[in-house]
Amino acid sequence: MSETLKVPTMAECAAEGRQPEILFWVGSAGSYDDRAKKITRAFVKILNKANVDFAVLGTEESCTGDVAKRAGNEFLFQMQAITNIEILNAYGVKRIVTACPHSYNTLKNEYPQLGGNYQVQHHTQFIDELIKDGRLKVGQETTFKGKRITFHDPCYLGRANDVYEAPRELLRTLGVDLVEMKRNRKTALCCGAGGAQMFKEPEKGDKDINVLRTEDAMETQPNIIATGCPYCNTMMTDGVKAKEKEAEISVLDVAELIAKAQNL
């Protein structure tokens, strides 16, 4: 496509005998899902712009096992976890940043008991840190200034790990008109994809969860629904389509908003 991204792999770094500052855990969605790949690229653009010394595992990365664990397959989860931990530990990884709250939760909370101890951050936390440390400059005079934006809390970032403010801080940095849904933060409604639902049809009911959540968002009359999770992004995008509002409302990851604001 367009400009090339600088994406060193851990293997390359190891060959050069250097240890990058952070490992960017891309995750399966971020690697393969067409929509999520755009989020991955947006985040890398930010990393490149801020001259962050990072690397990815590339073809050595494998599914964290989150979805297997939540489906009840502890065997498969632990096989994935132990394989990943062996690779991460072999490279001496200390810090991990990921754009997927599911990977974030699993790496941060569920890998330590299996021998994987890392400092793990969600990409919104990391970008927030870059801005606070002055490594990334974002002005208020952005294309999003004054735009009505509502943030949908991903369950595995919010309730699961009590991270509510980092993504909102970033949105405020962009000078947007941040509007909250009636269910937000601790009481935010799930997008419907967690717990392996992403990979199956929902049980019989009278509505799809993502449609209900999209209605929550639409009550705030937003220009943009911001998320911080590739699954939420898919679900909310589908929800907006189901409501035939895709011409008026776009669904974007916080990283995409930051990157776009910088014309990256």
Add this chain to the structure above:
Amino acid sequence: MQYLPNILFAIAFIVGIGYFTKNVKKLIRNIKLGRDVDVSNNKSERFKNMAMIAFGQTKMVRRPIAGILHLIVYVGFIVINIEVLEIVIDGLFGTHRIFSSIGKPYGVLIGIFEILAVLVFVSVILFWIRRNIIKLKRFWKAEMTSWPKNDGNFILYFEMILMTLFLVMNATDLHFQSMDSGNVISQFIAPWFSGLSEGTLHLIERSAWWLHILGILVFLNYLYFSKHLHIILAFPNTYYGKLTPKGQFNNLESVTKEVKMMMDPNVDPFAAPAEGTEAAMPEKFGASDVQDLSWVQLLNAYTCTECGRCTSECPANLTGKKLSPRKIMMDTRDRLEEVGKNMDTNNGEFKDDGKQLLDDYITREELWACTTCNACVEACPVSIDPLSIILEMRRYLVMEQSAAPAELNNMMTNIENNGAPWPYNQMDRLNWKNE
């Protein structure tokens, strides 16, 4: 004959406490049917949680109306029960208002009780209106029929009656009214009984006194059969509540052993167990019945007060799916009670009854509707974790029965083969870089 009331009181008291103790023992036995789990860590954090969540009601007041009404009933319950101590002493020794000899402080105390009694009465009426007139949705869900529905109202009637008896008892007590200290409310009720003879008043006062204490003893014994058990169990339950981040699901050690063995190239798969050690039966993975759950999960089930805050926040339930986290807890308690009764009739041994928690109580459709979003866990005012039970049952379905929905099996096969839940080649993982 003059000691007859004292003897009758002592008998009623001993029977009341005795039957309650018997049921508490049963309760403890049933909870201990659960698997052991180590919750001995972080004592100070646990005490803090108990103090804040159970004692301090911090999560109750997140819904302000119900929270404040509940707070009044809760404070009233604790404070007015100080009076029970006096009633018990009076009853056993034939004294009358033994603490009144302390003078002014007694008036202050009873005055507080009377004010609280009125506040409790009003709150309970409002609760009843919310349940029966306004018909708040969460009290009318599918699982809230028959006993659970009646139970909620019985408790309210009990409290209305007990508070009324307490005030009538004070209002018709000539000795107490003549003290004119502490009768802040009952002095206005006393005139309703004016014109009655002293003897009749005494009879009413005695009747109210007896009905009040007998009512309390009956209510105490009602707890075991009711959602009202939460007034006791909320304390241990918040103490033993989950301390790790909500997103962290427990690690199955038994699986770790097997996985490590599978992945260790030095393990001889055909090795016989070492001499002298018996080949241990591998532990069952997940839960199909209550005995497979941990004792904390069983304690959770007995603690549930069926308020339905979990269900009213559950995305699956809100969109018409069968899953209701409250029902998960109610089913667990009902099945546990059934297992307990089975043991009672079989000399303490459980005889297979051909039933289990899975399918006979909780259906697969409910289990697979969960998004593991933790809304139910967050909503619970007493730290119950319905999600952990759903996960244990999914584990049983997947690891013991290979009974996951077909789409999930595809997803898991993809992870096994390609290291991703989608059927893409692992070698293409970095392709996004150049797209």
